[in-house]
Amino acid sequence: MKLKLIALTVAAFSAACTAKPTSVEDVYAENCASCHGKQLQGGMGPSLIDDEWKGGSSATDIAKSISDGNPQMGMPAWKHALSDELIQGLAIYIQEQKGNQQPQQVTQKGEVLQSQDYAYSLKTVGEFDEEIWGLSFLPNGDSLITEKAGDVWLLKSTGEKYKIADTPKIWLNGQGGLLDVLVHPEYPKKLWIYLTFAENTGAKQDGKNAGMTTLVRGQIINNKWVNQQVIYRAPHDLHIASGAHFGSRIVIRDGYVYFSIGDRGRMHMAQDLSKANGKIHRLTEDGKIPSDNPFINTKDALQTIWSYGHRNPQGLALHPVTNEIWESEHGPRGGDEINLIEPSLNYGWPVITYGINYNGQPISDKTHQEGMQQPKHYYVPSIATAGMEFYRGKTFAKWQNNLLLASLAKQELRRLVVKDQQVISDELLVKDQGRIRDVAVSPAGEIFIAVREGSDNKVLQLVKVD
Numbered sequence: 110m111k112l113k114l115i116a117l118t119v120a121a122f123s124a125a126c127t128a129k130p131t132s133v134e135d136v137y138a139e140n141c142a143s144c145h146g147k148q149l150q151g152g153m154g155p156s157l158i159d160d161e162w163k164g165g166s167s168a169t170d171i172a173k174s175i176s177d178g179n180p181q182m183g184m185p186a187w188k189h190a191l192s193d194e195l196i197q198g199l200a201i202y203i204q205e206q207k208g209n210q211q212p213q214q215v216t217q218k219g220e221v222l223q224s225q226d227y228a229y230s231l232k233t234v235g236e237f238d239e240e241i242w243g244l245s246f247l248p249n250g251d252s253l254i255t256e257k258a259g260d261v262w263l264l265k266s267t268g269e270k271y272k273i274a275d276t277p278k279i280w281l282n283g284q285g286g287l288l289d290v291l292v293h294p295e296y297p298k299k300l301w302i303y304l305t306f307a308e309n310t311g312a313k314q315d316g317k318n319a320g321m322t323t324l325v326r327g328q329i330i331n332n333k334w335v336n337q338q339v340i341y342r343a344p345h346d347l348h349i350a351s352g353a354h355f356g357s358r359i360v361i362r363d364g365y366v367y368f369s370i371g372d373r374g375r376m377h378m379a380q381d382l383s384k385a386n387g388k389i390h391r392l393t394e395d396g397k398i399p400s401d402n403p404f405i406n407t408k409d410a411l412q413t414i415w416s417y418g419h420r421n422p423q424g425l426a427l428h429p430v431t432n433e434i435w436e437s438e439h440g441p442r443g444g445d446e447i448n449l450i451e452p453s454l455n456y457g458w459p460v461i462t463y464g465i466n467y468n469g470q471p472i473s474d475k476t477h478q479e480g481m482q483q484p485k486h487y488y489v490p491s492i493a494t495a496g497m498e499f500y501r502g503k504t505f506a507k508w509q510n511n512l513l514l515a516s517l518a519k520q521e522l523r524r525l526v527v528k529d530q531q532v533i534s535d536e537l538l539v540k541d542q543g544r545i546r547d548v549a550v551s552p553a554g555e556i557f558i559a560v561r562e563g564s565d566n567k568v569l570q571l572v573k574v575d
């Protein structure tokens with residue numbers, strides 16, 4: 110008896126010393142695996158991955174099943190033993206494991222991919238040395254391409270490519286570098302090209318180089334970047350010494366430019382209106398603060414903020430009919446979101462989320478809260494959402510106004526049908542061809558994706574097969 114006690118004390122002591130954060134995997138292995146199986150496959154308790162739910166399938170339902178249990182049927186109640194955050198984290202973990210065990214595939218015959226409406230193959234139209242971040246079409250079918258490492262390229266529809274000289278100096282740091290590119294929707298009447306990028310202009314934080322996402326516009330004449338104007342550059346005291354979550358995408362609507370900055374790895378700042386990170390900002394096309402911005406008269410708020418509570422928005426797209434701005438937000442583990450962006454609204458990060466930390470630690474015990482927006486659609490497990498664009502054109506006519514969405518980790522291109530501000534269906538179009546950072550529709554209605562497979566960086570076209 111005595112010996113056992115000592116052994117226990119030693120175990121507790123060494124556990125405290127290593128101070129490993131409590132991950133949901135560990136909590137599951139210790140408390141749940143004995144009945145539900147190591148792989149959640151079931152045993153004395155039911156399988157948690159067969160998609161059959163007595164108590165409901167949403168994260169909130171699953172959390173309630175865990176919390177309350179059903180002691181009469183052999184499921185203990187966990188609400189007194191585990192924190193609300195851990196229970197919510199376990200619910201997300203169960204959803205994630207279920208999704209990972211039942212991955213979706215695209216039907217494929219040889220090189221031809223078959224979706225619900227169309228068959229298509231993938232054709233390489235451009236190859237690059239560095240990772241591609243953004244892709245935006247000119248009216249003549251040529252495109253501009255940003256490489257994260259800092260270069261902008263003109264890719265002709267005929268296949269030749271030209272490097273643009275004198276583009277802005279970027280801060281290549283972690284996830285930061287050259288990010289999005291947007292050709293002005295009225296080009297060439299308005300010759301402007303907009304770029305976002307991570308920038309360090311000498312700011313320091315705790316002795317380390319600090320930076321933020323900057324938005325500029327300029328013109329490309331004879332393959333040279335000229336007439337640059339800074340549209341948004343945060344003051345130095347808002348710069349952050351982190352290589353994480355710069356965003357960023359750009360859209361232009363009715364004479365205003367909107368762009369996103371991620372939370373820069375400082376998640377609580379997404380809720381702070383005096384910080385630039387974790388926000389979507391709105392400016393006039395030439396960089397002035399619009400007098401009808403929602404926080405223009407709010408004390409201590411940045412006047413450029415349009416919406417807040419964002420983690421890492423890597424997709425922004427304008428609905429071709431309703432003119433709404435839709436956003437994709439790269440989540441943590443679980444909890445990638447598709448949002449409809451409206452002024453002044455709080456999108457909840459990190460107070461509410463359908464995700465957990467990459468290391469398995471829970472983030473929040475809540476997926477809902479009053480005063481915070483619910484996503485229109487979300488992904489557990491994460492697909493790692495990136496660029497997106499609404500389809501318009503003749504080639505894939507049945508996909509009119511559908512939202513095309515790129516994913517990195519799960520290597521997917523998805524098609525979301527949006528109706529009356531809701532996502533009513535979600536189809537997988539491309540799978541496992543590499544990480545897809547961006548998707549763009551050409552003026553002729555062709556679909557292009559920017560992919561990275563290993564160290565190969567390509568622009569691929571979906572070529573319809575009849």
Ligand code: HEC
Nearest residue numbers: 140141144154161162163164165174175179182183184199
């Ligand atoms: C002693 C065995 C046992 C342990 C330990 C246990 N469960 Fe259960 N669990 C069960 C049984 C049995 C049921 C089915 C209860 C019923 O029929 O209502 C169940 C049901 C559930 C359900 C509801 C499933 C549905 O169909 O809605 C969830 C979710 C769940 N358990 C998760 C967990 C988690 C998470 C843990 C660890 C924190 C855990 N369980 C620990 C036995 C167990």
